[in-house]
Amino acid sequence: MDHGHMTDSETDETLSALPQTGEREVETTLRPRKLDEFVGQPRVREQLQLVLESARRRGVPPDHVLLSGPPGLGKTSLAMIVAAELDATIRITSGPALERAGDLAAMLSNLAEGDVLFIDEIHRIARPAEEMLYLAMEDFRVDVVVGKGPGATSIPLEIAPFTLVGATTRSGALTGPLRDRFGFTGQMEFYSDDELDLVVRRAAAILGIEIDAEGCVEIAGRSRGTPRIANRLLRRVRDYAEVRADGTVDREIARAALAVYDVDELGLDRLDRAVLTALCRSFGGGPVGVTTLAVAVGEEPGTVEEVCEPYLVRAGMLARTPRGRVATPSAWEHLGLTAPAGYGSGMGQPGPTLFDQQAFDQ
Ligand SMILES: Nc1ncnc2c1ncn2[C@@H]1O[C@H](COP(=O)(O)OP(=O)(O)OP(=O)(O)O)[C@@H](O)[C@H]1O
Ligand SMILES: [Mg+2]
Numbered sequence: 470m471d472h473g474h475m476t477d478s479e480t481d482e483t484l485s486a487l488p489q490t491g492e493r494e495v496e497t498t499l500r501p502r503k504l505d506e507f508v509g510q511p512r513v514r515e516q517l518q519l520v521l522e523s524a525r526r527r528g529v530p531p532d533h534v535l536l537s538g539p540p541g542l543g544k545t546s547l548a549m550i551v552a553a554e555l556d557a558t559i560r561i562t563s564g565p566a567l568e569r570a571g572d573l574a575a576m577l578s579n580l581a582e583g584d585v586l587f588i589d590e591i592h593r594i595a596r597p598a599e600e601m602l603y604l605a606m607e608d609f610r611v612d613v614v615v616g617k618g619p620g621a622t623s624i625p626l627e628i629a630p631f632t633l634v635g636a637t638t639r640s641g642a643l644t645g646p647l648r649d650r651f652g653f654t655g656q657m658e659f660y661s662d663d664e665l666d667l668v669v670r671r672a673a674a675i676l677g678i679e680i681d682a683e684g685c686v687e688i689a690g691r692s693r694g695t696p697r698i699a700n701r702l703l704r705r706v707r708d709y710a711e712v713r714a715d716g717t718v719d720r721e722i723a724r725a726a727l728a729v730y731d732v733d734e735l736g737l738d739r740l741d742r743a744v745l746t747a748l749c750r751s752f753g754g755g756p757v758g759v760t761t762l763a764v765a766v767g768e769e770p771g772t773v774e775e776v777c778e779p780y781l782v783r784a785g786m787l788a789r790t791p792r793g794r795v796a797t798p799s800a801w802e803h804l805g806l807t808a809p810a811g812y813g814s815g816m817g818q819p820g821p822t823l824f825d826q827q828a829f830d831q
Contacts, residue, residue, distance in 0.1 A: 483701065483702070483705060483730045483731075483732060484693070484698065484732060484736060484737070484738035484739065485698075485738050485739070486539060486540040486541040486693065486695050486697060486698060486738065486776070487540050487541070488540075488541070488697065489701070492701070495700075495704070496697070496700070498675065498676075499671075499672050499675060499676075499700055500545075500546045500549065501543075501546055501550065501671075502549075502550065502553055503550060503553060503554065504517070504518055504521075504550055504554055506671075507543065507546065507547065507550060508660075508664055508667045508668050508671065508696070509543075509660045509661070509664035509665075509667070509668070509696075510542075510543065510547075510655075510657060510658065510660075512658075513536075513547070513655035513656065513657060516653065516655065517534070517547070517551070517653070517655060520532060520534070520652070520653050521551065521554050521555060524555075525555070529630070530555075530557075530582075530583050530630050530631060530632045531551075531555070531632050531652075531653075532632070532651070532652025532653055533606055533632060533633040533634070533635070533650060533651045533652055533653075534548075534551060534632065534633070534634045534635070534651065534652070534653050534654075534655065535591075535634075535635045535636075535637070535640070535643075535648070535651040535653070535654040535655070536548065536634065536635070536636045536637075536654075536655045536657060537636070537637050537638070537639075537640035537654060537655070537656055537657065538638070538656060538657025538658065539638055539657070539659070539695070539775070539776055539779055539780065540638055540695075540697070540776060541695040541696060541697030541698060542657040542658075542659070542660070542694075542695060542696065542697075543657065543696060544589075544636040544637075544657060545587075545589060545636060547655070547657075548585070548587045548589075548634040548636060549587075551585055551632070551634055552585040552587075552634075555583070555585065555632070557583050557584055557585045557632070558581065558583075558584050558585070559584070559585045559586075559587055560576065560579075560580065560584060560585070560586050560587065561587045561589070562576055562586070562587070562588055562589070563588060563589040563590050563591075563593070564588060564589065564590040564591050564592060564593030564594040564595075565590060565593050567588070567594050567595060567598040568595050568598070569595070569597065569598065570595075570597040570598045570600075570601045572598065573598040573601050573602065573605075573611075574601060574611050574613055574626075577601075577605050577611055577628045577631075578611070578626060578628055580628060580629050580631045581629055582629040582630055582631070583629075583630070583631070583632075584629065584631045584632075585631065585632050585633075585634055586631050586632070586633050586634070587634045587635075587636070588633065588634070588635050588636070589636050590636065590637065590638070591635035591636060591637050591643070591647075592637045592638075592639045592640070592642040592643050599644065599647060602633075602647070602650075603646060603647070603650060605628060605633075606633055606650040606651075607650060609627065609628050609629070609630050609631070610625055610626065610627055610628060611625075611626050611628060612624070612625055612626070613625075613626050633651075635651065638775060638776060639771055639775045640654070640656075640775075641771070641774075641775060642771060659693075659694025659695065659779070659780060659783055660692075660694050660695070660696060660699075661694075662686070662689050662690050663689075665688075665689035665690075665692050665694070665696065665699045666685050666686055666689040668689070668692075668696045668699045668700065669685045669688050669689050669692075669699050669700075669703050670685055672699070672700045672703050673685070673703060673718075676703075676704070676707070678703065678707045678710075678718065679716060679717045679718065680703075680706075680717070680718035680719075680723075681717075681718065681719045681720075683719060683720035683723075684706070684718040684719050684720055684722065684723045686720075687720050687723035687724060687727070688702045688703055688706060688723055688727075690734070690736075691727060691732050691733070691734060691735070691736040692736050693735070693736040693737065693738065693741075693780055694780060694783065698736060702727065702730075702732065702736075705726060705727075705730055706718055706722065706723050706726040706727065708726075709722065709725065709726030709729060710722050710726065713725075733803075735784055735786075735803065737780075737781075737784070737786075737803075740766065740768065740772075740773075740776070740777045741777055741780065741781055741786075742804070743766040744762060744766055744773060744777055744778075744781065744787070745781065745786055745787065745796060745800050745803070745804055746804060747762060747765040747766050748762060748787070748794060748795075748796045748800070749796050749800060749801055749804060749806050749808075750806070751765055752765075753809060754795060754796040754800075754801065754808060754809070754812060755790075755793055755794050755795040755796055756790055756792040756793030756794060756795050757793045757794055758793045758794070759773060759774050759778075759793070759794060762794055778794075781800075785797055785799050786799055786800040786803060787800060796808075798812065
């Protein structure tokens, strides 16, 4: 396969797990509203169901919930579902918006009993606001500091019992004290092809797109385990079907459309490919440390580690070994590159165990 022209911006956008400009609106239309409508994540769904049901029976707001996982897997959707399942009002803010503790104090003091406060990107919350949040989560209280200098006094302020739902793509970046204050953490996983198939069917039904079973399978398999991407690819395939055919999507149409958008069979995005290419081209396939690898692709190590690597590991392209990151033979093959002779066995480690994902996945 020719990947030489895959760095143009159109491709980046089509495959990125991050939401694109103007996409929020259609995402709202496609968001599942209730827990039964939420496809996949059976473990998180069951756990959350128990947390919510038990709180409902006891007549108290449920414990604070943290949802963590890569972009586009449904954290925001689940946060809204938590509120919907509780028949509660949801207040939405985000870590970067809570720059000063006063911003958070205002938000907290306006909560009514049983409200859900959703803080997206909670790992990006400023330190003073975070410290205020500790007390609020634990004792439903905030200390508001009035005045400055030696004359400053702190006035305790009661706040209504509420449930905090935090979402993060980087749970590793959360401080221990904050993480400990959540009663439940839902770790979102990439979706299987079968689950994505259901996501595509559901979205097609909502958007009124005619698509057959094979068309769904074709899109699901190239969606990088991510519902946001599945929904986006479906819309791009629909465009193609409407302009170049009679609007109905089957396997041929889906394949032709995805070829136009340079979506490869695994649906790897720009950063995925950049990481693999650097790993193979610049570091001979590794092992190389994640920081060095991140510098090579001009990204934050945290982003490479928590947004990009999980999918590459799951796709069998990259291994995290005690000595660093290693490209698997399938990575070389996928990039259309030739691994050095004896690759994977001549590196001072026995070949098979070097690529044994299970052994190194924590
Ligand atoms: N389980 C699901 N079933 C059906 N559709 C889903 C599911 N999860 C996500 N989606 C779809 O994917 C889109 C993105 O989901 P969402 O915004 O909840 O992801 P996120 O994890 O909050 O992403 P980010 O980290 O970028 O904030 C939604 O519009 C929704 O339509
Ligand atoms: Mg979100």
